[in-house]
Amino acid sequence: xxxxxxxxxxxxxxxxxxxxxxxxxxxxxxxxxxxxxxxxxxxxxxxxxxxxxxxxxxxxxxxxxxxxxxxxxxxxxxxxxxxxxxxxxxxxxxxxxxxxxxxxxxxxxxxxxxxxxxxxxxxxxxxxxxxxxxxxxxxxxxxxxxxxxxxxxxxxxxxxxxxxxxxxxxxxxxxxxxxxxxxxxxxxxxxxxxxxxxxxxxxxxxxxxxxxxxxxxxxxxxxxxxxxxxxxxxxxxxxxxxxxxxxxxxxxxxxxxxxxxxxxxxxxxxxxxxxxxxxxxxxxxxxxxxxxxxxxxxxxxxxxxxxxxxxxxxxxxxxxxxxxxxxxxxxxxxxxxxxxxxxxxxxxxxxxxxxxxxxxxxxxxxxxxxxxxxxxxxxxxxxxxxxxxxxxxxxxxxxxxxxxxxxxxxxxxxxxxxxxxxxxxxxxxxxxxxxxxxxxxxxxxxxxxxxxxxx
Amino acid sequence: xxxxxxxxxxxxxxxxxxxxxxxxxxxxxxxxxxxxxxxxxxxxxxxxxxxxxxxxxxxxxxxxxxxxxxxxxxxxxxxxxxxxxxxxxxxxxxxxxxxxxxxxxxxxxxxxxxxxxxxxxxxxxxxxxxxxxxxxxxxxxxxxxxxx
Numbered sequence: 001x002x003x004x005x006x007x008x009x010x011x012x013x014x015x016x017x018x019x020x021x022x023x024x025x026x027x028x029x030x031x032x033x034x035x036x037x038x039x040x041x042x043x044x045x046x047x048x049x050x051x052x053x054x055x056x057x058x059x060x061x062x063x064x065x066x067x068x069x070x071x072x073x074x075x076x077x078x079x080x081x082x083x084x085x086x087x088x089x090x091x092x093x094x095x096x097x098x099x100x101x102x103x104x105x106x107x108x109x110x111x112x113x114x115x116x117x118x119x120x121x122x123x124x125x126x127x128x129x130x131x132x133x134x135x136x137x138x139x140x141x142x143x144x145x146x147x148x149x150x151x152x153x154x155x156x157x158x159x160x161x162x163x164x165x166x167x168x169x170x171x172x173x174x175x176x177x178x179x180x181x182x183x184x185x186x187x188x189x190x191x192x193x194x195x196x197x198x199x200x201x202x203x204x205x206x207x208x209x210x211x212x213x214x215x216x217x218x219x220x221x222x223x224x225x226x227x228x229x230x231x232x233x234x235x236x237x238x239x240x241x242x243x244x245x246x247x248x249x250x251x252x253x254x255x256x257x258x259x260x261x262x263x264x265x266x267x268x269x270x271x272x273x274x275x276x277x278x279x280x281x282x283x284x285x286x287x288x289x290x291x292x293x294x295x296x297x298x299x300x301x302x303x304x305x306x307x308x309x310x311x312x313x314x315x316x317x318x319x320x321x322x323x324x325x326x327x328x329x330x331x332x333x334x335x336x337x338x339x340x341x342x343x344x345x346x347x348x349x350x351x352x353x354x355x356x357x358x359x360x361x362x363x364x365x366x367x368x369x370x371x372x373x374x375x376x377x378x379x380x381x382x383x384x385x386x387x388x389x390x391x392x393x394x395x396x397x398x399x400x401x402x403x404x405x406x407x408x409x410x411x412x413x414x415x416x417x418x419x420x421x422x423x424x425x426x427x428x429x430x431x432x433x434x435x436x437x438x439x440x441x442x443x444x445x446x447x448x449x450x451x452x453x454x455x
Numbered sequence: 456x457x458x459x460x461x462x463x464x465x466x467x468x469x470x471x472x473x474x475x476x477x478x479x480x481x482x483x484x485x486x487x488x489x490x491x492x493x494x495x496x497x498x499x500x501x502x503x504x505x506x507x508x509x510x511x512x513x514x515x516x517x518x519x520x521x522x523x524x525x526x527x528x529x530x531x532x533x534x535x536x537x538x539x540x541x542x543x544x545x546x547x548x549x550x551x552x553x554x555x556x557x558x559x560x561x562x563x564x565x566x567x568x569x570x571x572x573x574x575x576x577x578x579x580x581x582x583x584x585x586x587x588x589x590x591x592x593x594x595x596x597x598x599x600x601x602x603x
Contacts, residue, residue: 018475046475048581048602073578073602110502110573111542111566169539179576180603218539221578221602225532232582233521245524245582385473386575386603415574455576 001029007040008372008438013430016383020046021053027243028056032251033064035320036313039372041327042434043381043426048072049246052326055375057311059320060252065240066260067249068231070323071306073224075267077182077215078302078328079350080148080275081361082282084208084293088188091208091450094289095408098186099451101285103410106184106278107176108455110413114175116277123167126174127159130269131300134276139175144279146339147297148272149329157269158262162219163226166263169218170270175277179413179455181379181420182214183352184282187359187447194444197345197363201298203445210295211359211447212278213352215304216271223267227260252321261306268305275300298361299339299348303328303378309337311373322373330364330376330441349441351432352379354425355409355417355452356402360432362441376441380428389424390415398422402452411454420454458496458505459483465594469497472584474600479584480531481598487523487587490597491530491557492548498531498580498601499546502538503571508546510562519556523587526555527597531580534561535601542566544573578602 005025009017021044028050029038035057044053049069058064084091091098107114118126126133131152132145145152177184192198192205203209216223231248234256242248250256279297286293306323313320322329331338332346342348346364353359357380368374384392395414398421402409411417436443459468465485472479478501482493499505516533520526534545545563566573578601585599 020475048583048600052476069582073581109568110576111568111571113542165536165540169536171540172542179573221539222536225535225579228582229525229528232525245585248582382476385475386478387471387473412568413572413574415572419574 001026003029003034004037005029006037007044008042008434008440010434013042013434016426017044018046021051024051024054027247028054030243031065031247031249032240033058033062035059039375041375041377043377043379043431045381047325049244050323050325053377053381054325055323055327055372057320057322057373058252059318064252064321065249066252066257066306066321067247067323068224068227068260069246069248070325071264072304072325073221074215074304075220075223075264076271076302077304078271078300079211079213079352080279080300081298081350082210082279082295083202083298084210084295086208086293087206088208090292091186091290095450098289099408099410101289102184102451102453105281105285106453108453109179109411112176113172116174117171118174124159126273127162127266127269128157129153130272131276134273139277139280144276144297148300149302152272154265154268156261157265159266161259161263162223162266166219166222169222173217175274175281176217177214177278177455178217179416181354182455183355184212184278184453185449186210186451187449189445190448191446194442197444200345201348201361201444202296203361209447210282211350211352212275214274214278216267217274219270220267223263227263230256264306268302271302272300299350301328301350324375326378327375328378329374330368331374332364332366332369349376351377351428353428354380354422355420355454356407356422356449357425357428359447360428360443361445362432362435363444365439365442367439368441371438371440377431377435380425380431382424383426384424386419389421390418392423393418393421407449408451409454417454465592467493469493469500471497474584477600477603479598479600481596484595487595487597488550488552490595491527491550491552494527494531494597495534495548498534498577499544501577501601501603502573502575503544505546507571508544509564510547511564513560513562516559516561517557522555524585526557527587528580528582528585528599530557530559535577535579544571575603
């Protein structure tokens with residue numbers, strides 16, 4: 001190991017973590033050019049090379065690498081939250097109609113297709129322009145741009161490095177939610193922990209928000225697949241010894257590294273555009289069902305990325321390539337690289353729960369910048385395999401049980417619902433409490449679901 | 456979830472194995488070709504019961520890789536790409552491996568969301584728990600974790 005491994009957890013979470021987490025944290029610590037430490041967030045679990053919940057920063061001046069596995073297959077998977085500005089009672093009154101209309105309009109699940117077909121030129125423009133492109137096409141409001149990381153468009157994207165197969169895979173998938181743990185939820189704010197910050201974020205106890213969790217769809221998956229292969233084959237020639245093939249990587253300052261960065265940034269823009277289009281579809285549904293909802297964007301965060309950031313290490317500012325695989329960026333108060341509206345509070349850190357369980361809004365802290373390169377957890381993390389979940393639960397029963405608690409689930413797949421049963425996930429509250437206690441981010445508000453559209 | 460039958464002394468078939476957030480797929484066969492066919496069935500079974508997929512259309516897939524393990528990942532990823540871009544599910548496979556080159560046929564049909572009730576989309580075959588090996592009993596085992 002070139003640097004230490006650091007796992008943020010309490011005793012309970014450490015005990016429930018699989019053995020692969022420390023092994024993978026240690027493997028990442030062996031990669032060239034890693035700086036300071038290899039980190040695992042409190043929701044860490046067995047991933048691909050990097051643990052899910054892994055954070056690692058690399059210095060190009062010290063032979064640092066970029067890793068396709070360290071970003072993951074679902075490039076820029078993330079969460080955005082919209083504020084309705086309405087109290088719970090207003091939404092409860094139309095909840096069933098809202099659930100049914102959202103389910104009818106939001107393409108979700110295997111084989112679903114979006115209404116938008118892009119020409120080759122439009123695809124390339126989307127891959128450069130991200131959410132800004134989507135807004136220019138009419139999918140959103142100009143003020144949304146300020147509420148998205150990278151102001152809606154990741155710079156340095158190079159569509160020429162994205163293969164024809166990846167673009168073909170995206171052809172029918174613009175504005176689709178995907179499947180697995182991706183969702184669109186209508187949630188209500190059940191608890192506020194930090195009133196001043198909540199107020200500044202526009203979060204009021206008893207009011208309703210909408211959160212969207214999804215990523216770069218087929219395009220990102222294909223970029224991940226193709227570059228992982230190329231990096232795995234080329235690494236030995238670069239003199240990189242891989243403790244695990246899945247850690248496949250390339251020097252940042254290499255042709256392959258540069259090509260991957262160009263493609264991966266295009267993947268980030270695809271995810272930002274995708275969430276923007278889904279936002280537009282959501283606003284359309286509310287306009288019909290509940291026109292009083294404002295649906296202003298709180299923030300859009302990504303949790304599978306590699307980004308170039310300046311961090312102070314041993315008193316010196318250094319430009320580093322920070323990989324966050326299942327970890328959320330959490331810039332603290334005063335950071336220059338985030339919207340001005342969050343300068344006093346730190347950025348919103350959006351933590352998705354699982355179907356039927358709570359989600360959280362946290363805020364970045366100054367301490368988090370030194371603790372783990374300004375990173376926090378991203379969700380609950382599974383505690384049970386999909387296979388085991390289908391033996392424990394039946395989809396119909398899960399839907400009925402949640403309905404009895406006032407949570408409406410809409411999904412095309414009964415088995416998919418069983419695999420995503422709330423009991424198959426770790427307790428998100430424990431994960432968030434540890435992130436808060438470790439100072440990675442601080443708790444602002446707790447959200448609980450009313451309606452969940454699942455893939 | 457699994458499906459196995461006997462072929463002489465050997466158990467041929469596919470199974471899933473647990474991986475934290477995702478699913479491992481494992482094909483077992485008398486030859487590497489058969490293990491690859493069974494691994495593909497295991498991928499389909501992540502999404503849908505393979506018995507529900509009718510063999511209405513056939514596609515051909517060719518891959519070449521530096522070794523058998525990467526060839527397995529390439530084969531499964533070629534199927535994932537075909538499923539995603541053609542909006543298809545595949546339930547029957549015929550694989551021929553010559554050195555590290557694969558030629559295959561896959562039979563299937565267009566996804567019918569009502570009838571197939573697809574559970575989850577496969578994003579890609581990963582190199583986690585990736586191996587192609589001959590067991591002591593002579594059976595070939597081809598496996599990896601798929602990201603869902």
